[in-house]
Amino acid sequence: MGIDTDKAIARMKDVKISLHCWQTDDVGGFEKPDSTLGGGGIQCTGNYPGKSRSIAEMKTDLEKAMSLLPGKQRLNLHAIYGDFGGELVDRDQIEIKHFQGWIDWAKNQGIGLDFNASCFSHPKSDDGFTLSSKNEAIRQFWVEHVKRCRIIAAEMGKQLGTPCVHNIWIPDGSKDMPVDRLGHRAILKKSLDEIFAVPYSKEYIKDAIECKLFGIGSEAMVVGSHEFYLGYALKNNTLLCLDNGHFHPTEQVADKISSCLLYIDELLLHVTRGIRWDSDHVVTFNDEIILIAQEVIRCNALDRVNVGLDFFDGSLNRIGAYVVGTRAAQQAFLFALLEPTELIKKYEEAGKNFERLAYLESMKTMLFGAVYDKYCLDSNVPVGVDYIAEIQKYEEEILLKR
Numbered sequence: 001m002g003i004d005t006d007k008a009i010a011r012m013k014d015v016k017i018s019l020h021c022w023q024t025d026d027v028g029g030f031e032k033p034d035s036t037l038g039g040g041g042i043q044c045t046g047n048y049p050g051k052s053r054s055i056a057e058m059k060t061d062l063e064k065a066m067s068l069l070p071g072k073q074r075l076n077l078h079a080i081y082g083d084f085g086g087e088l089v090d091r092d093q094i095e096i097k098h099f100q101g102w103i104d105w106a107k108n109q110g111i112g113l114d115f116n117a118s119c120f121s122h123p124k125s126d127d128g129f130t131l132s133s134k135n136e137a138i139r140q141f142w143v144e145h146v147k148r149c150r151i152i153a154a155e156m157g158k159q160l161g162t163p164c165v166h167n168i169w170i171p172d173g174s175k176d177m178p179v180d181r182l183g184h185r186a187i188l189k190k191s192l193d194e195i196f197a198v199p200y201s202k203e204y205i206k207d208a209i210e211c212k213l214f215g216i217g218s219e220a221m222v223v224g225s226h227e228f229y230l231g232y233a234l235k236n237n238t239l240l241c242l243d244n245g246h247f248h249p250t251e252q253v254a255d256k257i258s259s260c261l262l263y264i265d266e267l268l269l270h271v272t273r274g275i276r277w278d279s280d281h282v283v284t285f286n287d288e289i290i291l292i293a294q295e296v297i298r299c300n301a302l303d304r305v306n307v308g309l310d311f312f313d314g315s316l317n318r319i320g321a322y323v324v325g326t327r328a329a330q331q332a333f334l335f336a337l338l339e340p341t342e343l344i345k346k347y348e349e350a351g352k353n354f355e356r357l358a359y360l361e362s363m364k365t366m367l368f369g370a371v372y373d374k375y376c377l378d379s380n381v382p383v384g385v386d387y388i389a390e391i392q393k394y395e396e397e398i399l400l401k402r
């Protein structure tokens, strides 16, 4: 079919997946008092032993995960993961100094950082509204938090020489039918305007906003809906974050990519796997993720699409979860890079739809696994199932001793 597998492997250097730090500790964070997930429209279930309890443990876990992955990754931090030195530092007080240790570590690892404001797991998010709150003191508290997060993100990008994607996701919404949807959305718009009023160089920070259809406790309305953020991103020139767990289960996020890319400079993808709802299961090499990767590659948009993982499962070895999930996402991109797109397009344009289907089907049974194995081999990381034993060893020696 004229596919150069070495070239496809070489192109994988442009697929930099941002590892979400929150799979190591079930979105707990290192604040005092403990900011265990709650009141935020997201859930983590499972109680597998070995969750990371400190920045040091988290770094060890991430280093282990990255040592089992081909290529280079990035790290995606949430604001609750700062180094607060055992002190109570509220969200409207966080500073660069709380993240300098992470920046130094990332520099050492030769990787970039991404960042997220944490507008959940906090007494001031308990009633379900943060940036769209009608309580002005609460709204201002969260505006201040996100403003500080952007300062920190820009500094991360500056020090590391690679722009930091700063993503805003808020849980705001309502369990039952509100009568003032417009009111909350107007407040969210106002808060975002205040947050983005401070300009930073795109070389340091890329601002993204993430929509959602519904969450636990926000079934009847999510303030930051798809239409809300799509409109905001278009008008204000921000990135749009598409999380494939955040739409109706039969809706294809892949199909949104080409449309968005016609109007928006860059996208952020939150790659996850929903089962019946936004359950944030470990990513697997499934049809949904393959179609997403194919769309990015077919649009020739690797340089305009930032890829981050977003799953959290506490019911299995968490390092294993990283490796399986990241490899699955990588596999989707490599699979897409191996497609004879131009050839298939010719059949498509000639109205030869049987031939198109036959090529797409035959791709699935080709020796794709061998190409991914070669990518692992070239990168000097375990091939095939060999990483399982490494993770079992790590579990025995490190995780079970926590």
Ligand code: RNT
Residues within 6 Å of the ligand: 022, 027, 041, 042, 116, 169, 210, 212, 243, 270, 278, 310
């Ligand atoms: C929640 C969003 C959001 C979070 C992380 C922790 O539904 O997907 O991205 O999962 O920020």
Ligand code: ZN
Residues within 6 Å of the ligand: 169, 210, 243, 270, 310
């Ligand atoms: Zn997400």
